[in-house]
Amino acid sequence: MSAGALAFLSAAELGRRIARGEVSPVEVVGELLGRIERLDPGLGSYLLVTGARALDEARAAGTEIAARGARGPLHGVPVALKDLFDTAGVRTTAGSKILADRVPARDAAVVERLRAAGVVLLGKLAMHEFAYGTTTTSPHRGACRNPWDRARVPGGSSGGSGAALAAGLAHLSLGTDTGGSIRIPASACGVVGLKPTFGRVSRRGVIPLAWSLDHVGPMARTVEDAALLLNAIAGPDPEDPWCADVPAGDFTRDLERGARGLTIGVPERYFFEGLEPDVAAAVRAAVATLGQEGARRTAAEMPHVTEAHTALHAILAAEAGAYHAPWLRTRAEDYGEDVRRALELGHFIPAVEYVNARRMQQIVREEFVAALREADVLVAPSLPRTPPAIGEPMSREPGRAWNRLMTPANLTGLPAISLPCGFDRAGLPVGLQIIGRPFDEATVLRAARAFERATDWHERRPPGTG
Amino acid sequence: MPDALHLTETFLIELARTRGLALDPARAAALCPQVESLLGRLARFADLLPADTVPAPPAPVPSGPNSFAPGSSAPNPSAPGSSAPPAPHPAP
Numbered sequence: 064m065s066a067g068a069l070a071f072l073s074a075a076e077l078g079r080r081i082a083r084g085e086v087s088p089v090e091v092v093g094e095l096l097g098r099i100e101r102l103d104p105g106l107g108s109y110l111l112v113t114g115a116r117a118l119d120e121a122r123a124a125g126t127e128i129a130a131r132g133a134r135g136p137l138h139g140v141p142v143a144l145k146d147l148f149d150t151a152g153v154r155t156t157a158g159s160k161i162l163a164d165r166v167p168a169r170d171a172a173v174v175e176r177l178r179a180a181g182v183v184l185l186g187k188l189a190m191h192e193f194a195y196g197t198t199t200t201s202p203h204r205g206a207c208r209n210p211w212d213r214a215r216v217p218g219g220s221s222g223g224s225g226a227a228l229a230a231g232l233a234h235l236s237l238g239t240d241t242g243g244s245i246r247i248p249a250s251a252c253g254v255v256g257l258k259p260t261f262g263r264v265s266r267r268g269v270i271p272l273a274w275s276l277d278h279v280g281p282m283a284r285t286v287e288d289a290a291l292l293l294n295a296i297a298g299p300d301p302e303d304p305w306c307a308d309v310p311a312g313d314f315t316r317d318l319e320r321g322a323r324g325l326t327i328g329v330p331e332r333y334f335f336e337g338l339e340p341d342v343a344a345a346v347r348a349a350v351a352t353l354g355q356e357g358a359r360r361t362a363a364e365m366p367h368v369t370e371a372h373t374a375l376h377a378i379l380a381a382e383a384g385a386y387h388a389p390w391l392r393t394r395a396e397d398y399g400e401d402v403r404r405a406l407e408l409g410h411f412i413p414a415v416e417y418v419n420a421r422r423m424q425q426i427v428r429e430e431f432v433a434a435l436r437e438a439d440v441l442v443a444p445s446l447p448r449t450p451p452a453i454g455e456p457m458s459r460e461p462g463r464a465w466n467r468l469m470t471p472a473n474l475t476g477l478p479a480i481s482l483p484c485g486f487d488r489a490g491l492p493v494g495l496q497i498i499g500r501p502f503d504e505a506t507v508l509r510a511a512r513a514f515e516r517a518t519d520w521h522e523r524r525p526p527g528t529g
Numbered sequence: 530m531p532d533a534l535h536l537t538e539t540f541l542i543e544l545a546r547t548r549g550l551a552l553d554p555a556r557a558a559a560l561c562p563q564v565e566s567l568l569g570r571l572a573r574f575a576d577l578l579p580a581d582t583v584p585a586p587p588a589p590v591p592s593g594p595n596s597f598a599p600g601s602s603a604p605n606p607s608a609p610g611s612s613a614p615p616a617p618h619p620a621p
Contacts, residue, residue: 262588275587305587370577373570380567392549404560410548411541411564416571421584423574428585460566476589501589 069094070231071524074140074288077234081128081139088121088128088139088183095141095185099232102528107207108217108226110146111154112186117141120183127181136291138181143233145221146187147194148174148279149268157270158190158220160203160397161390171268172303173237173279173296180295185233189223192402194239194272195383196220197247197466198457202399206453209251210525211491215450218251220244224282225252230528235292236282241272242375243469245280246481250445250494253483253523255511256282257289260502261476262307264293265300273382274305275421276375276473285521286482286512290314293504309502317505322513323357325506328438330363334468339448345485345493346444349514353442356513363441365430370423371471372461377412377420378474384409405459428475435477435500440510444468445481445494468496478504480511483520492520534565534572 069077069091080086096114103109124139133139149155149167151174156162170178177184189207191199199207199222207222209215210230217226221238225248228236238245240258249256257280264279271277281292297311329335329350335343354360384391387406395403434441447468451457458464472479477498484495495514499507515521538557541564545552552560 260589307588309591367577370574373567374574376567377571388548395551404556404563407545407550407552407556407560408563408567410550411544411560412567412571416568416574418584419571419574419578422578422582425582425585426578428589432589459563461570476587502591 070098072234073285074234074283075136075285075291078133078136078138078140082133084129088124089118091139092117092121092141092183092185095232102230103232105208105213106210106226106230107205108189108223108230108232109143110156110158110187110189110204110223113153113184117183117185124181124183134181137235137295140182140234141185142177142182142235142237143185143188143224143227144174144236145190145224145238147190147239147270148237150174150184150187153184153187155187155270157194158192158201158204161394167268169268172265172300174268176296182235188221188227188236191220191222191244192399193270193387194220194241194244195402195405197243198453199223199248200453208453209450210528211253212450212489214452215491216251216453218248218450221256221282222248225249225254225256228252228254228282228284229525231524235288237292237296238280238282239269239272240278240280240473241276242379242473243466245278245282246445246469246479246494246496247466249282249481251450251492253492253520254282254284255286255289255480255482255521256280257293257480257504257507258472258478259293259297259504260307260478262305263309263311263478263502263504264296265303265306267300267302271386273379275382276379278473286508286515287315287318289480290318290508307502312505314505314508317509318512320509321356322353322510325358325440325510325513326361326438327353327358327510328361328363328434328441330365330368330434330441330443332364333368334443337447337462338444339487341487342444342446342448342493346495349484349495350442352517353510353514356517358510358513361438363434363438365427365434367423367426367430368471371427371474372464372467374420374423374427375470375474376459376461377416378424380405380409381412381417382409424474427471431471431475431477431498432501439499439506441498443496443498445496449487449489449491449493472498477501478507480507482511482515484514484518485520486523534569536561536565
């Protein structure tokens with residue numbers, strides 16, 4: 064097998080080979096640890112590699128599979144986690160100085176579920192400090208770099224997840240998404256990121272950014288892998304009071320049904336305004352591809368979508384400001400400047416404005432749900448531009464913010480995926496965003512898989528990662 | 530439409546102090562335009578929101594034929610106790 068062949072197998076295919084005894088988990092983990100040692104110094108995607116522990120887990124998985132067969136499709140498959148998920152006995156810092164030495168006693172709910180599925184934990188991944196930013200450039204640890212161009216950011220806040228997946232340093236990852244933090248790095252790094260419906264996945268044991276907007280979701284290199292990972296983590300959790308009591312089902316069930324019979328809504332206003340030309344061209348080509356695959360196209364109009372970014376900004380800033388207030392009073396100098404300023408801003412939002420932002424949230428949600436009565440999914444760009452250079456100033460203003468096309472799905476709580484749909488003339492990935500009905504991740508994944516099956520963008524690899 | 534907002538650095542510093550936050554003049558000067566911009570945009574909501582608009586519940590309500598597993602009972606969009614956010618974690 065050629066160099067990197069195991070590393071770039073899909074998790075689904077790797078799991079099948081492990082279950083059949085063709086590949087051992089130890090062999091896979093060994094290859095990935097070697098790649099991390101060789102490639103990650105130039106990327107900075109890992110904050111912590113749990114190599115010895117991963118090999119122990121891989122040996123145990125191999126022994127169990129040989130004796131009793133695989134528990135399921137992810138048994139023995141390596142996973143790396145954004146450093147926001149509590150891992151018992153393994154340092155969890157949220158990419159911060161404030162929690163630099165924190166070692167949780169208990170796994171997050173989703174980590175418990177992944178362990179039950181038999182995955183092997185490879186380590187903890189770089190992220191924007193406390194998940195409050197979109198670059199994954201850290202004042203404490205330096206920049207995480209985009210594998211497609213190491214002078215550029217991988218996006219954020221789950222930037223380490225995007226970079227590690229793109230570079231073949233992990234097969235699967237979990238991210239969190241409060242204002243785009245799964246889908247931004249997925250788009251910027253040319254991988255797949257799914258933000259499920261709000262309440263679909265437990266946040267217990269996940270360090271919060273904004274309670275009413277935080278989502279946990281899968282990141283992977285293929286749509287099928289994202290669906291398998293969602294299968295492992297989704298479902299009710301009485302320990303997260305905002306986790307919905309909605310059965311999860313099998314998210315792989317409809318993957319291969321294709322685009323025929325689907326109606327895709329195209330929201331020209333807002334989502335297709337102010338795009339880089341190469342981004343616009345790639346996404347319009349993707350819409351055409353879905354049409355060629357049999358989807359019917361319709362217009363979609365959500366009049367108040369222009370207010371979504373401001374409403375989200377206010378809710379996020381106020382909730383994050385409230386959570387961080389004790390540290391902001393006593394350890395303000397330990398935050399990075401951008402995060403500190405964003406947290407301070409939250410303290411100047413009057414309660415009436417917070418409530419009005421929550422009322423605007425309801426209007427925007429109703430408009431999206433109404434549009435999704437006419438369409439099965441909405442299709443739009445993930446980001447208005449390809450990833451910026453490290454150090455380039457980033458605006459949080461609605462007209463210029465890099466994540467402005469992401470925030471409506473956070474505000475509405477609707478499921479949304481980003482998957483690769485092309486490259487700009489500099490060779491940087493472009494992402495296609497597909498937004499679905501509440502708790503209908505299955506149709507979002509079906510549409511995404513129909514596009515993926517018709518194209519080969521997801522098979523491209525960054526230079527120097529072979 | 531409300532008048533345009535003009536905050537002074539002194540006002541922000543004093544307001545921050547009431548919340549136990551130390552804000553020096555340079556930080557206040559950098560924050561002022563950001564606070565003005567956000568509050569200015571939020572002020573427009575008062576004109577855009579119909580009086581009967583209620584704040585959004587935490588989770589959207591399941592809709593559509595494929596929103597949950599076949600044969601499941603009618604879903605409850607949020608678990609009992611949904612009025613309370615999850616316990617802060619870790620405690621600052």
